[in-house]
Amino acid sequence: MNDRKPSTPAEIAAMLQEYSINPTTQRVEIAQVLFSRCTHLSAEDVFMLVNGESSRVSKATVYNTLGLFAERGLIREVIADPTRVFYDPNTAPHHHFYDTSTGKLTDISADKVHISGLPAVPDGMSVEGVDVIVRLRPASVSNS
Numbered sequence: 001m002n003d004r005k006p007s008t009p010a011e012i013a014a015m016l017q018e019y020s021i022n023p024t025t026q027r028v029e030i031a032q033v034l035f036s037r038c039t040h041l042s043a044e045d046v047f048m049l050v051n052g053e054s055s056r057v058s059k060a061t062v063y064n065t066l067g068l069f070a071e072r073g074l075i076r077e078v079i080a081d082p083t084r085v086f087y088d089p090n091t092a093p094h095h096h097f098y099d100t101s102t103g104k105l106t107d108i109s110a111d112k113v114h115i116s117g118l119p120a121v122p123d124g125m126s127v128e129g130v131d132v133i134v135r136l137r138p139a140s141v142s143n144s
């Protein structure tokens with residue numbers, strides 16, 4: 001999913017510093033959970049994984065840290081629906097399938113989606129990116 005695959009705490013700490021994030025022990029642990037799996041995780045998933053592995057990290061710390069990581073561009077926040085926010089360690093441009101029946105998010109590579117036509121952007125603005133979420137549901141089987 002990503003070229004950048006730091007795994008040791010020292011590599012994770014160096015990566016955090018590249019993003020101007022002070023690498024506290026808890027931040028390193030949280031980043032390690034995300035980058036070792038390289039998959040989309042909810043804050044709840046991160047909270048459970050971090051506490052399953054080592055020291056105790058509060059829910060508030062997990063939420064604040066994920067928010068900081070997203071703000072600094074280390075990870076990407078994907079809002080599949082208002083109740084399902086995922087944190088994605090893959091910050092390269094790509095899109096997502098969201099399975100509304102299972103709540104699972106999977107990647108679609110950027111070259112598989114072609115956007116032909118965007119409205120003119122307001123004066124003084126430029127397009128930072130376009131994220132597409134394709135929502136899926138089981139196809140209804142009809143034999144009629």
Ligand SMILES: [Zn+2]
Pocket residue numbers: 040088090094095096106107
């Ligand atoms: Zn993704």
